[in-house]
Amino acid sequence: MSGNAAPSAAGEGSTRTRLDRGRGALGPALELVHTGRAPTRAVLTAELGVTRATAGAVAAELEALGLIHVDARPGAAAGSQGRPSHRLELAEDGPVALAAQVHADGFRAALVGLGGRLVATAPGCETVDADPAKVLGSVVEAGAELLRETGRRCVGAGLAVPSAVAEPEGTALNPLHLAWPAGAPVREIFAERVRAAGITGPAFAANDVNLAALAEHRHGAGRGSRDLLCVATGHRGVGGALVLDGRLHMGSSGLALEVGHLTVNPEGRPCHCGSRGCLDVEADPLAFLTAAGRDPGPEVSLLQQSNDLIRNQYADPTVRTAVQALIDRLGLGLAGLVNILNPDRIILGGLHRTLLDADPERLRAVVADRSLWGQSGGVPILPCTLDHNSLVGAAELAWQPVLDDPIAALAQI
Incomplete structure (x- = not known):
């Protein structure tokens, strides 16, 4: 032939x-x-x-x-065998996703490449207007300026907000610490601002702790976990998220795992949900500063004030007692979640990460003592490792269509 x-x-x-x-x-x-x-x-x-x-x-x-x-x-690592x-x-110069985050103490925009790598970040704003359209317009414009400066292709945009986000509408049901109206159509507003700024690709929005868990599972402390529980407090309130079988568990309408409303102190503070003594008001930065006898100042965020106090004045008996009180409350909540969910790993973010660093033995002991599965062998409790995990998670939303079908997704931008 x-x-x-x-x-x-x-x-x-x-x-x-x-x-x-x-x-x-x-x-x-x-x-x-x-x-x-x-x-x-x-x-x-x-x-x-x-x-x-x-x-x-x-x-x-x-x-x-x-x-x-x-x-x-081709090369081989030192000491390895085989071909x-x-x-x-x-690719270092590849496309990026626009990521935006809004929280009680400000908002920020960033460009995030594949691998969860922050390519560029805009200076954060410390004032959040009561009008979500105004805030989202500002954060999108900051992201658009980053795109102009870097000249990068954009695959889409993702937004992290401190509220449960109902599916499929994309409405923020309880943005309590933002003074936004309940049920604000944040995804629709965000998508409109993205289009108006000339940014290509789809736009998404989701709860900030859900997105932190997604980022940590793919790129941080949760990598390799199958059933991952994430609990975190950043600025106000407490959030939780669950990754099951490698996928973020959202529930039937996006509202799963509102862990902030677990009661951990029946005689505690009234909560905005109508209950009393919830994690949301018993284990966040404001609760810590109150327990430590400190009046919150306006200079920096509540989270930074709390972290600085623990790291710099832990020898103060009042501060140490406040740390122990919050660890006990947090541990009680985590123990209940362990009993229900049986995760293979727990990761903690924000102030909770700082509490874990301050006294890891106490927190692990509380969880083990109060949980059935904890007593049978213990669940690893680790700190989150990504400094901007909610921003990275917001970018993951925009990257997902590319991960699903690279050719089709890139053809749209």
Whole structure:
């Protein structure tokens, strides 16, 4: 047979099958590199369960799309055995997602690349207007300015807000600490401002602690966990989130895991939900400053005031007693959640991370003593490791369509 003979029909079919399989693997392959689980082409091949040729074609296509970089010269880590493999890295000059966060003490915009890497951040604003449209317009304009300065392609935008966000409407049901009206259509407003700023790609919005958990699960302290519980307090109130089987658990309408309204002190402070002694008012920065006998000042956020007090004045008996009181309340709440959810890992953010750092043995003991599953072996309790996890999580919302179908998503921007 001549070397120039046309391939057989069977050969054409096999080639087409390999191409189709490769295209179908683009999203899973990108997610593996995005989350750091496929640092080399050999690992990518094994994780995808495809041939080396297919994995090579997939990596080459992702590189052509400007999403990853394939090291042209294969290498092996020192002491490793086997065939050297090409390293896979995320493209440093690739597209970005616009991430925005609003909280009680201000708002901020950032550009976030694949891998959860912050590419650029705008100076934060410390004043939050009572009109959500005004605030979201300002934060989007700050993000648009970052895009103009960097010249990056934008895949979409994500917004983190300190409120339960109802699905599918995208309304913020209880933005209590923002003075926004209950039920504000934050996703719709955000999407309108994104379009008006000329930013391409879809726009999303979700609860800030849910997004922190998503970011930590993919890039931080929750990586590798199957059933991850995240509890955090940043500025006012307490939030929680759950990742089950690797996916964020949102409940039937996006309102799952309002852990701030677990009662941990029946004789405690009245809560805005109508109950008394909830985590929301017993274990947040304001509760800590009150327990420590400090009047909150206007100079910096409540979170920073609380963290500074613990880190710099922990020897003060009043401060130490306040830390112990909040740890006991937090531990009681976590124990109840452990009994119900049986997570394989707990991660704590914001002030709760600082409390864990201050007295990890006390917190772990409270959780173990008050929870059935804790007594049977203990649940790892770890600090969150990403400094801007809600911003990174907001970007994850915008990156998800690209992770699902890179070719189709990038064709829209």
